[in-house]
Every structure is written in structure tokens, then in C-alpha cells.
Amino acid sequence: MQTTDSQLETFAENVEFLWKQANVPVLPCPPSPIQFLRDHIQCSKPCIIRNAITDENGVPMRLTLDDIAERLDPKKTMLTVDVTPDGHGDSVRTMSDGSSIFIQPAECEMTIEEFRRRLRGQTPAHDRTNIDLNERPILTDSITRLLSASKEIPDESVVYYSRQNDCLRKELPDLYKAFPPGIAWAEEALGPEQPLDAVNLWVGNERAISSMHKDHYENLFYVASGEKVFTVCPPANVAFLYEQRQYRSGRFQVNEQSRAWEVFAEDDDTKAHWIAPDVAILNSDKRDLLLEEYPLLKHVKPLEIRVREGEMLYLPSLWFHRVTQSCETVGVNYWYDMRFDSPSWCYFTFLQQLQHIKEVEDPSTS
């Protein structure tokens, strides 16, 4: 059974037609549970919801990093912060030896006060020259130690509070009290079989970028201050995104002697699936170069969704998303379990397999 180019073309057109660009509706207030279920969860269609979380005066709840520092003890409250040389956490990079590795950020404990100082001390990306994205990190097989002492971190490093371990509920319960425990209309729509799994706090600025990936969750992301920029592709694009390659895993660390960034490579047995190409490049003048290496990306039309202060994005499960901020931004997201007993998951895994076989059979693209 052959999948021809014309079939993929037709499929890509249908996908594009279904999830039309520039067509993320903005709801002025939370939808009814049945409307949310019918028009968004069922159809896997994102939307922006206004007035989803309001304060005691009925206006959208606002929370800045300064507000957080005021509510918690900024000199004593510790945060586990993701740190990278250039803002790209969880991404595939080419190493100094030419190999490709999936690199996770270094993790560092610091007070809210230090986190804020470092976040605001970062030079804006367009003024910086000292750390080049194209610079290939040095690979090491010896782990020095984790960045327990934050003084080791080079000044120009990028900090991003992006724990995804239910941190708002588990690590910052005093702050969690300021938010609704869950999103009532979403919970009624999703039902008891898709409970709330995590509530996370996110604090970062335009320097931090999460590369494109998917989550196995229904995601309700509230922007409490600043602006979040999502670049998204529908789940059906899994056939074109080169997600199925397997990469060796590594983690950023700072060399004890040189104080330079290097990558500690984990055991070869730990393989990571990730999307290598930066899909944001599809909308840039480097598009043609990217398509040479990843021809199926021609079927991918990433959509940019800007979520402003006081707005909530519903991003359905399995939607691919690359995320950054346009300024210092505080966000809180609610992750609800997705349904695996659904046709969408069944079809998704089939399309995922198609991609995988392509990779295996055509070594010229790997």
C-alpha cells in the first residue's frame, strides 16, 4: 500500500482547510460545558477565552513576578529554575563532534529574588552577540555536578521558571490559593474520566523558547501578565514534522574549571523522540534551506497565537506547539488528562507510524 505525494498533498490540504489559519476564535467569556465539548474538545479546535479567571472585582486576574515576590518571601522561597546558555531548553542540537543530541536545560535552585534579578539582567536577544545559537556545544562524558550553587551560572545565561510537575499546587501552595482550584466549565465538559493532572506556573521572557513538541494533555493556559506566543500545528501534521527520530539525550552543565557551558551526554540507551527542525524558520527567509533538509515540512503551515494578559488559551491535546514570550510573562496552566480511547488517538498513532517508516526507509534524510 503506497502513500503517494498526491495523497499527502490532498491530506495536507484537508488538514489545512479543517484547522484554518487565523481562525482561532476569541470567546468573550467562558463557554458552556456542552459548547466547549462540542466545538472545541470534540473537534480539537483551539480557542482563546476571555474572563476565564477573574478577581473579586470581576476583572481578569492579573499577577506579575513582582506580585509573586510580594505574596511569597522572595529572599527565602526557592525556585527550581531551568537555565540554558541561549534560551533554548529541550531542543535537538548539533554538537561539536557533529552528532545530534536532545539537550535538556540545567536545573538550578535559586531564590525568587535572584531569579528576578537574573531574568531582568538578561540582555535582550537582539542586542546580544556573545552566545551564538549556531555555536556547537562541547560534549562531555563526565558529569561534573548539578548546578546547586547558582553563582556558577554565567551571567548571560537564560533563566526560565518552567517546572511541569504540578509545581503551583505542590511547591507553591500559597500562590495557588490565588487561583481557582480548577476550571469548572472545562471539568464539566471533560467529565470524571479526564481529571486535572497538574497546575503549573511559568515565568520567563522573550529570551526563553520551548521548541515544538506535543503534550498528552488538554491544556488551558492562562496569561496572568505579559504575553505568551504560541506557534502551533494540528496533530494531523505529525505525518510531516519529523518527530520520530531518536536522539541521544543530554543535559546542559557548566564546566567547573572553564565556567563554560558544555553538555553531559546521558547513557546511550536513553533515546529521546523530538522534532529537530525549528518550524518557526518556515515563516522566515531561511525557509528554503529548511525544506531542503526536511521536504515534508512544505505541508506544514504553523499558526501563531498570541495570548495576552487576562486571556486563556485552550490548546487541545496532541497539538504541536513552540512557545515563547514577547516580554516578561507570568502564566498558569491547567493540564487535564486526554482520552486515549478515542478515534483521534488511534488515527494519530497511525500517522505517526507513517512518518517513522519514511525515516527508516530513506536514510538520505536522517
Add this chain to the structure above:
Amino acid sequence: MQTTDSQLETFAENVEFLWKQANVPVLPCPPSPIQFLRDHIQCSKPCIIRNAITDENGVPMRLTLDDIAERLDPKKTMLTVDVTPDGHGDSVRTMSDGSSIFIQPAECEMTIEEFRRRLRGQTPAHDRTNIDLNERPILTDSITRLLSASKEIPDESVVYYSRQNDCLRKELPDLYKAFPPGIAWAEEALGPEQPLDAVNLWVGNERAISSMHKDHYENLFYVASGEKVFTVCPPANVAFLYEQRQYRSGRFQVNEQSRAWEVFAEDDDTKAHWIAPDVAILNSDKRDLLLEEYPLLKHVKPLEIRVREGEMLYLPSLWFHRVTQSCETVGVNYWYDMRFDSPSWCYFTFLQQLQHIKEVEDPSTS
């Protein structure tokens, strides 16, 4: 991009796991709109609903053919009845010249009284010898005339009232009054964008068989008396059902001179897509023979659903179904528009294409 046997195997396993056999839940009473939307419409999962249509005493509404004759004037009320030599309407058959044709039943106007007499006069299938299913009909290019006079019909013919043109609302409004105008909880779940499109009456017995096909409707089928037997396959099986072949169309008619059944072939330009193999054979001792001709059918596990008097079947849109009755059966079904702006439709058409290419590229199976 290749679809390998092992990929299809995995896909077939996932499909089977998702839509497990013998797992059509029976709901003791109508579900809430949100439960129906979440667990059945969204997930494309059939269910049987009890007490969906009740009479003034709160018991499931019962309506037999005799009740219909009592409510309407049986000597004057005309029905447009589907007539075939052997009960198989809308099916692909091999003609006397060896070609395959998609044949529709003859249509004949008769009174309710004559319809009832003919229906009950039919010899049960297992006692009959004079019309053999394997007998190849004679093909003719000359249309004699439509069966306007019912006396032309051979006695052993099979009659089946199976209009699908909103007949209960449009042609039998006095009978429609006995039923609810629509299914309220389903309408609330489906919403205003999926309105009621048709309400149909079905009257037939064990002799009439509708071959496997799909409808582009959400189907709520109520059995008012008797028992309906559905043999169903989930939409994802479109990859294995050989649905995409194109057949010349024809219609049964009775030869004016010989009074024998023959098939009038329509213009060659009218091509019909239909499923040729009778999937019911998969559960019989002729299974291996069928698989030789249609190897992908090995991935298909048809599920039999018996819907008894007073029960309603929800059959989601695009589910393939072969339908018959175990005895004289009266049914009423409500067809609601399906959503075409859904991932399910998008994925379905992609799988449909895969099948089509297979057919085109491998002439040995066509």
C-alpha cells in the same frame, strides 16, 4: 512513504482495541446530552438506549405493521416499496455476462394491505429453493417500464419498505404524529449545526438485507416491533473494506414477456462506489475463500448488534453497517447531519484514499 503490512497490522489492532467487540453498552434510559456527546458522539461509539421513546404510560412505544394498518387506511394508503428477487437491495452482483454491477431494487407502489399480504406470504428463506443468491441476473440495455402495476411482481419476490427520503415526516404525517418530532437529548448534544435531516420508517422481515454501507449521518434507530440485526464495522475499517471500487449502476426490473427478473443497466457514466464483499461471510465457513479475493478483510472483525423491540441504537456517522431483521420488524430512524469540520472526517478521507491507491496499483485484486 510506505505503508507496510506491519503498520496496517498495528493500526488494525488499535482499531479493534478502541472499538472492542461485544462492547456496545446498553443504557437503561436516555443519557444526558453532555454524556451522550462525550462518550458516544465524540468517541464515535455506538450504544443501545432503552426507554428512548415511550408512550403515554411511560413504557417503550410499540408499533406493529398491523397497528400501522389500523392507523392509516390500509386499502387506500399507498407505499413505495423496494422489491428484489432475493432480498438483497443495493448490492454489487456478478451478471450473466461476468461483469459486476451495483444493483438497486425495483420500486413499486402498493397499498399497505398488499404490502402486508406480500410480506407475510413470503416463504422463509431456509425453505426456499426457487431463487438462488448465486444465480447471475440477466443484463439488459432496454428499460421496459417501472413496476407501476404490482401484479407484475413474481410471487416469491421480497418486499421491503425502506424509503430513505424522510418518508415518515413527508409521506406518512399521520403516523409521524405518534412519534416524538425529534430526539431531544440528542439534539441538545449535537447542537444547531447538526439539525434533523430525515425521519424514516422501515418495515421488513428476515428476507430483506441491506448490504454493508455507511451513511453521512448520525443515526438513531428505534425498533418499534420485531428485531433489527446490525452487522457493523468502525469507520477506521475503511482502509480494509474495498469500498472504493467503481461499479456500473443498474436497477432490477421484471421482463414484460417472460415475467422474469432482469437488470436494466444505467448509462456507463453513472459509477457507484460500494463494498463488494459480503462481510457477513467473515463469520461463516466461507471465510477463507473470501480472504483469498479480499486479503485486507483479515483486519475486519464485524460486530453483530441486535436491537430489540423498544430499544434504540445510536450508530455514529460513517460506521459501516449491514442490516437485516430476525422477523417482521417495524423501525423508525432519525438522521442528524454529521460534522464535516472534524478531525474524524479528515482522517477518514485519508484512509479512504489509501484504500483507493491500493486498488489502482494492484490490478490483480480488482
